[in-house]
Structure formats: C-alpha cells, structure tokens
Amino acid sequence: MERRPTIVDVARVAGVSKSTVSLVLQNSPLVRAETRRLVRETMDKIGYVYNRSAANLRSSNVGLIGLVLNDLRNPFFTEFATSLQMALSERGYATVLANTDEDAAIQAQVVSAIIEHGISALVISPAYGEEMATFDLIARAGIPTMQVLRKVDPRIDLFPFAAPDYRLGSLIATKHLLDLSARRIAFVGGLEGRAVTQERMSGYLHALAEAGMEPLVLAGRSSRAFGREAAEILSREHPDVDAAVCFNDLVALGMVSGFTKMGRTVGQDFRIVGFDDIEECSQVYPTLSTVHCGIAEFGKQIATTILGWLEEQRAPAPEALSAVELVVRETSGRGKRA
Incomplete structure (x- = not known):
C-alpha cells in the first residue's frame, strides 16, 4: 500500500517551502493569492488530505x-x-x-x-x-x-x-593606522577575560607583532563613558600614543567626545577606528572610521x-x-x- 502524501510532498511538487504550505493550511493572510491557489491545486493533484487534529497537536510550537x-x-x-x-x-x-x-x-x-x-x-x-x-x-x-x-x-x-570575522576586522583597522605612520597604537575597550574581547583584539596584536611595535591595551566596559575616560588616561599617562583601535563604536564615539573636550583634534592629533559601523558613525562629526560588520x-x-x-x-x-x-x-x- 502506497504511503499517504505529506506536507513535504506538497511543498516539493509546488516548488514552495514547507512553511508556506503550513501557512496556506492555516489560511494565513501572509500568503499571496496565486501562491495559495498553486498550493491548493497541488494538494488536489497528489491527493493530500489535511489532518487537522494532528496539526493541532503540533501547533503549540510551529512558527x-x-x-x-x-x-x-x-x-x-x-x-x-x-x-x-x-x-x-x-x-x-x-x-x-x-x-x-x-x-x-x-x-x-x-x-x-x-x-x-x-x-x-x-x-x-x-x-x-x-x-x-x-x-x-x-x-x-x-x-x-x-x-x-x-x-x-x-x-x-x-x-x-x-x-563577523572579528580578527580580520582589527587586523585591517590596525594596518590602516600603521599605513598612516601612527607612532603607537592602543586597543581600547572590552572586558578582560572575555573571549569576544580576545577575538576582537587578536588581529591588532598580530599586526603590531609584525610591525615590531609594543601593544597597549586599555580594558574596560564597551561604553561611551569608558571611551571618554580612556581619552583622558591616554593623554595623561601615554602621550606617545597617537592612534587607537576600539572594541566597538560606542567606545570610539566616547573617545572622540573626550578628546574634543580636551581640545585635541581627532583625525589629526589622534586617529581612531571603531568596530561595528552602527548608523551613528556616519552621522556624527567628525565621522567615525570603523570596521563594517554588515x-x-x-x-x-x-x-x-x-x-x-x-x-x-x-x-x-x-x-x-x-x-x-x-x-x-x-x-x-x-x-x-x-
């Protein structure tokens, strides 16, 4: 005895997804009229019979x-x-x-x-x-x-x-700053001991090792507040640092604010690259260089x-x-x- 056609058979013959067939069976308004008609015609063609009681048992977690x-x-x-x-x-x-x-x-x-x-x-x-x-x-x-x-x-x-490929992101950001003849580059933000911090920092460390440059890491919360604080720390304790790759854009935007408050011109006196490319990066002044993660x-x-x-x-x-x-x-x- 041949097996009864299933919802998967309907989807395959109609050339649609299984979820689309399910939506048709539920009379969902999300399905276009022509698609609904195609699915119904396919059901008739292959002899599919909808078992509503069985479907009700499954409906608690479908979709x-x-x-x-x-x-x-x-x-x-x-x-x-x-x-x-x-x-x-x-x-x-x-x-x-x-x-x-x-x-x-x-x-x-x-x-x-x-x-x-x-x-x-x-x-x-x-x-x-x-x-x-x-x-x-x-x-x-x-x-x-x-x-x-x-x-x-x-x-x-x-x-x-x-x-996203975090390692590659910090690698290309650091190499960009090196190409601009940065004297010393810091990595700013990200809490110590977290895997995501290490991943976002790994490309930075690799690029500096290749360039024979000593890294400087300022770990901290991935927030604007920490970015402002980091700008003050770098200006006070590490005046030789003239560029930074940031854990994320929030830290970078905070650094821009902090340096501006101190009268330093970001993009000239100090160069910054963020990470993520949130919408605000292209709206602020100065606009923020960043790693676009799509x-x-x-x-x-x-x-x-x-x-x-x-x-x-x-x-x-x-x-x-x-x-x-x-x-x-x-x-x-x-x-x-x-």
Whole structure:
C-alpha cells in the first residue's frame, strides 16, 4: 500500500517551502493569492488530505522563534534583532525577544520561560558566566539553537556559532593606522577575560607583532563613558600614543567626545577606528572610521540559516565567519602623516 502524501510532498511538487504550505493550511493572510491557489491545486493533484487534529497537536510550537540578546541598549544588537525579526516575519514566523542585560542569571530565566512557551528554534547572543546553566537547559529541550556574535559554549556541533570575522576586522583597522605612520597604537575597550574581547583584539596584536611595535591595551566596559575616560588616561599617562583601535563604536564615539573636550583634534592629533559601523558613525562629526560588520545582512543570513535547519533539516556549519571591511572616514583621515 502506497504511503499517504505529506506536507513535504506538497511543498516539493509546488516548488514552495514547507512553511508556506503550513501557512496556506492555516489560511494565513501572509500568503499571496496565486501562491495559495498553486498550493491548493497541488494538494488536489497528489491527493493530500489535511489532518487537522494532528496539526493541532503540533501547533503549540510551529512558527515561533526565540531570540535572546545580551545587550539591546547597544545599537549593534538592536540592528541585528530588527533585521532577523523582519526576515523571519517575511517567512511567516513570529519572534519572541528577550534582553539579558549581560546577566547570566536573567539569561537562564528567560531561556527557560521562552522554551516553556513552545519555540521551534532559538538564536542567542549569550551573556558570560555560568553558561552551562543556560546551554544544558537548551540541550535537554532538544531545540535547534545557534550561538551568534559570541561563542560561550564549545559544543559547536550542538550549538553552531556564527559571527563577523572579528580578527580580520582589527587586523585591517590596525594596518590602516600603521599605513598612516601612527607612532603607537592602543586597543581600547572590552572586558578582560572575555573571549569576544580576545577575538576582537587578536588581529591588532598580530599586526603590531609584525610591525615590531609594543601593544597597549586599555580594558574596560564597551561604553561611551569608558571611551571618554580612556581619552583622558591616554593623554595623561601615554602621550606617545597617537592612534587607537576600539572594541566597538560606542567606545570610539566616547573617545572622540573626550578628546574634543580636551581640545585635541581627532583625525589629526589622534586617529581612531571603531568596530561595528552602527548608523551613528556616519552621522556624527567628525565621522567615525570603523570596521563594517554588515550586521543587517548578517541578521537576514541567520534567519535563512535557522529556517533551513528547521524546514529542510540542513544543520548549519559548526562555525561560520562573515565578511568585514574597513570604512575610512574623518577620524582616521585618508592621507599619511607628514
């Protein structure tokens, strides 16, 4: 006896995704009329019969994606969240969003809560500290989960990781400043002991080692306030430093503010390169040179990846790094020093 056609068969014959067929069966307004008609005609053609009672048993978690982020106050993460959510919405999925504010205890709490709400998959940019409390919980739930932007759990076969290529970013930023004949370059921002700090600093360290230049690292919170403080420290304690690569754009923007307050001209007296390329970088004065991470496109890419995992059983690569590029603006200028 031949098997009964399934929703996967309908999707294959109609040339649409499994989620589109599901939306048609739910009479969702998100599906265009011509697509709805094609799917219905395909069902009739292959003899598919919708088992509504079975579907109801599954409906508690169909179409709901969890998104947990460590710092929504940072525009970098906000842009990522917006891009991911919009891309998922276009495919008929809803997003449950939670901010952990860099608190591991809150992270474990919110992850537990959204799992109880019946999510299909989870995307997490994790907080540091007591990581196993969160990731062991996810593992027990058996939910497809991606680590993004930060990697805290080494089990990337179970929790695949994706991020921009941080090492390359700080490498090209540092080489840019070296090409401008910077006498000494500092790396500013990022808390000590965090893997993401080391990753964003590694290219800087490599470039300086090649150039035979001693590094100077000012670790601290990735905030404007620390950037302003760092400008004062460098001017007072390290007058030989005339350039900096920053952990992120917030630190860089704080440094610009701090140097301006002291009467130093950023882009001439001191050159600065940020990291992330948030929207404000091109709007401030002087405009901020930075490492562009393409975070909006990255969000869309993660949406495609997680839905491929859900709908087509295509597990992501254990680790994937996306392209970055240097955007040169006024804070590092374009010409070499005299």
